[in-house]
Amino acid sequence: MKGGKSGLAAILPFLWLALFFAFPFLLVAKLSFSDTALAMPPYAPRIDWSQGLAGLQAFFAALDGETYARLTRDRLYLDAYLSSLRIAATGTGLLLLIGYPLAYGISRCPPAVRQALVMAVILPFWTSFLIRIYAWIAILKPAGILNAALGALGLPPVDILNTETAVLLGLVYAYLPFMVLPLYAVLEKQDESLIEAAQDLGATPLQAFWRVTFPLSLPGAAAGALLCFIPMAGEFVIPDLLGGSETLMLGRVIWTEFFANRDWPAASAVAIVLLATLVVPILLFEREQGKVLR
């Protein structure tokens, strides 16, 4: 396959993504300007093709921003929006704090051990996400394992299931491999002689780390942070299972509007708002990935 022909290989995946990924976003956008209706599917207007062009015109005339106006009138949506961003940002910060020492520790091990440790970090990711979050319910619930352990140590019990703390714990737990791997990738590639040079010039190991290793690892930290922040902002399973009723996040709002309230236009409008918020982080992530390729 010489240069020009490899474009042929792109055709199928390209069409696939256009049909199943890009085009559906237009449908979501369209639906967010529609109204709910007692019908199946539960929205109006629908294009009346039998009317030809007039049907199309009537369809576009019936679209309005009413759903978005509804979102701004209810405090719940704004609260969910802000807490989604706050929780995702806090989670990303915690992931950096926990993931960095782990990735750094692995990169300092001998090569043979490193391989096995990277494997060990990835392996939990291959086991069911739902099940790993479910395991935390058994640990965190009031009569759960954590409190049994605390009791055995003579410490007072904690009640964190169904709080934001539990959600953050679940997020950090589930996304840790996504933070560690990009960080490890940059730390592992780092040239050891740079550290030696810094130390030869009189830097203490800590100074060498802060002035050399850390700045050079920032691209990895950025990639990891974006890779975690974007999906976390729309996360559904973790806030739903560990957050109880008090933790509002947009992923959950979309789910509830869709499944419980059967309000498809509202679910679509919230999805569009979330997407619009994530466009910039997604573009940044793509730029980072593009650099890795070259």
Place this chain on the structure above:
Amino acid sequence: MKRGPSPFNIASVVLGLAFLYAPIVILVVYSFNASRLVTVWGGFSTRWYVALFQDAQMLDAVWVTLRVGVLSATLATVLGTLAAVALVRGGFRGRTALAGGVYATLVMPEVILGLSLLLLFVAAGLPRGFWTVTLSHSTLTLAYATVVVQARLATFDRNLEEAAQDLGCPPWKAFALVTLPGIAPAVAAAWMLAFTLSLDDLVIASFTSGPGATTLPMRLYSQVRLGVDPKINAVSTLLIGLVATGVIAVYLTQQRRRGRGGPGK
């Protein structure tokens, strides 16, 4: 590496891995607990496994999930390998768009993907069920398959394939006979990853599935909402065992090849 790990490095690694594995270990251990209560150890028992194999609904969900997983992973791996070839080698127009689509799928919140795919199926008038879930999962996992194959392909020595072509081999045949065997471990890994992700997905399946196509995560989710059921521990342990065996087998095969200096280096 001249400097070994410091005690701080070792502590970070040990604590980090303990954090990752503790819940999984607890889950596996308690799947053999005779007691229904999670904090009480009632002795070793396989009763939850017996109960699991008598739960027809759960077994049905497992069967649906496996079929969706195999089909969607295969589709995704074929499409992902094509996309990887195009991304690594192509200087074609639309390359940025293809890369953009792949990376955007990777980070897109699942709720958005699920909702948008559902609207597509509704607009197309497709009845929701087995096939809509399969198509949706292929879309999700295609991106992961692409990234895995792409990483391997980027370091693959292209001269071998060009040599084959210089000796008169048609391009597609040179790719199939030279490059494909070389990147086979990555293609296998891509399939495994796609399969696992499909096995695992709750959100997209919930949006795009219909009557008669309830997947295991959907069944588990409705059970979890009702409260802790030790049967979930049992089914989880089986899943963990299945996946761990597969992943470790692939890893060991690759290590052995590497040891022999074979094409998987």
